[in-house]
Amino acid sequence: MPTKESSIVKRTLDLGKPPRLSAEQKARLEAVAAMPDDQIDYSDAPSLPDAVWIKAAAELPYTKQQITLRLDAEVLDFFKHTGKRYQSRINAVLRAYVEAHKAHAKLPE
Numbered sequence: 527m528p529t530k531e532s533s534i535v536k537r538t539l540d541l542g543k544p545p546r547l548s549a550e551q552k553a554r555l556e557a558v559a560a561m562p563d564d565q566i567d568y569s570d571a572p573s574l575p576d577a578v579w580i581k582a583a584a585e586l587p588y589t590k591q592q593i594t595l596r597l598d599a600e601v602l603d604f605f606k607h608t609g610k611r612y613q614s615r616i617n618a619v620l621r622a623y624v625e626a627h628k629a630h631a632k633l634p635e
Contacts, residue, residue: 576608
C-alpha cells in the first residue's frame with residue numbers, strides 16, 4: 527500500500543532539549559536503573575552494525591599500546607571472520623566493557 531507523503535510525520539530529537547517524561551515514564555526508567563544487568567531483557571534491542579563499533583573505536587582519543595594477548599581460539603576465529611579491522615572490533619568490545627564497569631572496578635590509586 528503506497529504511503530502519501532502528507533501522511534508521514536518526521537520528528538527530530540534535540541539532545542540538548544530532551545522531551546519531558548511523565549511520572550509513569552520516570553518510574554519505569556528508575557525501576558530499570560535499579561535492576562541488575564542480568565535481569566534486563568535486551569532481546570528487542572536492535573543490534574548495532576560493525577560499522578558503528580569501527581567508527582567509535584576510530585574516534586576514541588586513546589593511545590593504543592601493542593601487547594601480546596592470549597585469546598580463546600573460538601573468540602579469535604569469531605572476530606577474524608567478521609572481516610578486516612577485527613582487532614579494532616575486539617578493542618571496541620573491551621572498551622565498552624571497561625566503560626560499563628568503571629564505576630564498580632577497584633582500581634589501584
